[in-house]
Amino acid sequence: MKISTLSEATGLSIDTLRFYEKIGLIDPPPRDDAGRRDYPEDVIGWIGFLGQLNATGMPQSERIRYAKLRRRGAETYTERRELLEAHREVIRERLALLQDTMALMDRKVEIYRDLESNALIAQENEE
Amino acid sequence: MKISTLSEATGLSIDTLRFYEKIGLIDPPPRDDAGRRDYPEDVIGWIGFLGQLNATGMPQSERIRYAKLRRRGAETYTERRELLEAHREVIRERLALLQDTMALMDRKVEIYRDLESNALIAQENEE
DNA sequence: TCTTGAGCTGGAGTGCGCTCCAGCCCGTAA
DNA sequence: TTACGGGCTGGAGCGCACTCCAGCTCAAGA
Numbered sequence: 400m401k402i403s404t405l406s407e408a409t410g411l412s413i414d415t416l417r418f419y420e421k422i423g424l425i426d427p428p429p430r431d432d433a434g435r436r437d438y439p440e441d442v443i444g445w446i447g448f449l450g451q452l453n454a455t456g457m458p459q460s461e462r463i464r465y466a467k468l469r470r471r472g473a474e475t476y477t478e479r480r481e482l483l484e485a486h487r488e489v490i491r492e493r494l495a496l497l498q499d500t501m502a503l504m505d506r507k508v509e510i511y512r513d514l515e516s517n518a519l520i521a522q523e524n525e526e
Numbered sequence: 527m528k529i530s531t532l533s534e535a536t537g538l539s540i541d542t543l544r545f546y547e548k549i550g551l552i553d554p555p556p557r558d559d560a561g562r563r564d565y566p567e568d569v570i571g572w573i574g575f576l577g578q579l580n581a582t583g584m585p586q587s588e589r590i591r592y593a594k595l596r597r598r599g600a601e602t603y604t605e606r607r608e609l610l611e612a613h614r615e616v617i618r619e620r621l622a623l624l625q626d627t628m629a630l631m632d633r634k635v636e637i638y639r640d641l642e643s644n645a646l647i648a649q650e651n652e653e
Numbered sequence: 654t655c656t657t658g659a660g661c662t663g664g665a666g667t668g669c670g671c672t673c674c675a676g677c678c679c680g681t682a683a
Numbered sequence: 684t685t686a687c688g689g690g691c692t693g694g695a696g697c698g699c700a701c702t703c704c705a706g707c708t709c710a711a712g713a
Contacts (some may be wrong), residue, residue, distance in 0.1 A: 403689075403690085417575065433680070452627075455623065455627045471689090483631050483634050484631075487635070496578070497582055499578070501621070508614070511604070511606055518693080544662090545701065
């Protein structure tokens with residue numbers, strides 16, 4: 400798969416794909432005769448997983464660490480599991496915070512609705 | 527309240543408090559005779575609210591917009607409500623993503639556990 | 654009186670995570 | 684055969700959200 404295809408498939412820009420390779424998030428793919436990257440199909444799944452770690456707040460350094468462990472194969476199962484377990488805790492905390500804030504938004508929205516209708520009534524009384 | 531007290535109360539650094547004032551997130555507080563900031567008590571609550579918006583992913587520019595609307599008082603109730611409603615939708619999406627990813631972490635952790643015990647069995651069989 | 658420390662200002666610097674650019678090579682279609 | 688589009692490299696630049704710094708003033712305690 401060419402880099403432009405992968406870019407479309409993943410939503411990452413071509414520059415970002417090359418950048419991810421440079422910092423070690425993606426394995427350097429084989430090249431064709433002209434020296435152009437030729438990605439294996441399964442990199443799409445890996446990039447999707449990286450995207451989820453990213454979107455849930457795992458810092459670059461940790462994603463790189465995970466990618467490096469992955470490259471070392473079976474001997475790093477335990478470390479990888481521990482890393483994901485730690486991230487799960489981060490997610491748990493974020494979930495709690497988001498739920499709190501969601502409830503707060505709900506309350507505030509109601510408060511503003513009340514204030515808006517009071518303002519309206521005040522206006523009517525003026526007429 | 528002096529800036530050091532506010533810093534301790536909110537967990538924001540003194541530099542960050544001055545920075546927030548500069549960009550319009552916090553109202554410029556009155557000064558004492560020596561020109562030092564003297565914050566009103568209620569700024570703590572406001573900063574806490576800003577913190578929640580921040581931690582749930584509202585960008586600086588939007589927080590500044592909200593702060594400016596707030597300064598204009600009652601005439602901006604509707605705009606403020608709409609802004610919070612929009613943020614509520616962002617939070618909803620993030621919640622969904624976090625929940626998905628949490629489930630994924632659970633599955634992956636289980637997979638790694640299996641792999642680890644299989645590796646152990648293989649090792650035993652070697653002996 | 655002197656020293657210490659908290660606070661002040663304007664502006665430079667930082668780390669993260671990309672994003673863009675110049676200048677090059679190469680394969681395909683007209 | 685030449686023009687074009689896509690890909691390549693190394694390195695510079697960027698936007699966000701702070702963070703740090705030099706050099707100053709001022710108040711209060713020893």
